Amino acid sequence: MLLLMMLIICIVVIDTVEDAHAIVDNIVLFTDAIVAVEDIDSVVAVGTVDAIVAIGTVDTTDAVDTTDATVGNKFMWKGERYFKELGLQLNKYMLDLFVNQYHMEPLLVEDVDGPTNIYGTPNYMSCEKLLVLVQDKGCFNVGIWSKELTLNESLNVGTMIPYIEEAIQRNWGVILLNPSNSPVEHVLNSFDNVILQSSADIYCAAHGFGGKCILELLKLDERSRDKIVSIAFLDFSHAIDIGLKAEYPFLPDWLASKSKNWSTSELEKNEIVEKNFDMYSPSVSAGTRLHFYVPWKVYQDVFEYFEEN
Secondary structure (H helix, E strand, O other), rough: OHHHHHHHHOOOOOOOOOOOOOOOOOOOOOOOOOOOHHOOEEEEHHHHHHOOOOOOOOOOHHHHOOOOOOOOOOOOOOOOOHHHHHHHHHHHHHHHHHHOOOEEEEEEEEEEEEEEEEEEEOOOOOOEEEEEEOOOOOOOOOOOOOHHHHHOOOOHEOHHHHHHHHHHHOEOOOEEOOOOOOHHHHHHHHHHHHHOOOOEEEEEEEOOOEHHHHHHHHHHHHHHHEEEEEEEEEEEOOOHHHHHHHHHOHHHHHHHHEEEEEEEOOOOHHHHHOOOOOOOOOEEEEEOOOHHHHHHHHHHHHHHHHHHO
């Protein structure tokens, strides 16, 4: 065991990213030393805060390419089974983190696929400002923007942790959604069952298709239009055609005054991005051409925008 821990300490080394708010640790996946998820705490104890070590329940002969098991080695695609296993273990780790470190509690939602839990900070009912985070379509892990980025980059880059920590520092409440195969209905039900019961002003950050879910909420639930103060769309293009504008005439003005979209672009971050369709939400560059990086790239800008509204 001592030899194993020495090997872990030697291999898992913090790789910092230049950022005023956060030091980002590489997630290094390797198979020379197999460590179960339950042993992560012993690794954290030696200072690798965001490090996740290879999952011991996977047949490691094929799961990861270990020809160069050095710092910065990434997860190598070796099939859906291995990726799903890593995702399951990651989800378990994240839920433990949300409950134990951020003291979040499960909140029951009656969903179309059956009862499910979303997660909220203890002050979600009484806070003045409540942040609701909505992930993209296909990401069914609570608190994760991108499973791929989380595994190949770090928890800070791929998960909602920077948003959660920034909100908590500002004494905001936070709610994390937990979409299933019916994300639009999940958002509608989460707002109806839980979120709109809060006395707080509501702020939403929605990535990709998560923006579509919020747009449907605005169309169908008048209460949400009264309670939501501001929306940060994270690379979501919502063209509003003539028919939709006629059916929901309030939408263009509402979106123009209460939302902003950070779009993938070659332009410098926050430069205006011209759209060739009626989007109504002001659109600026996220400073990246890659969709999955947008939440990480702009989280500080999102909070600055929220504070302005």
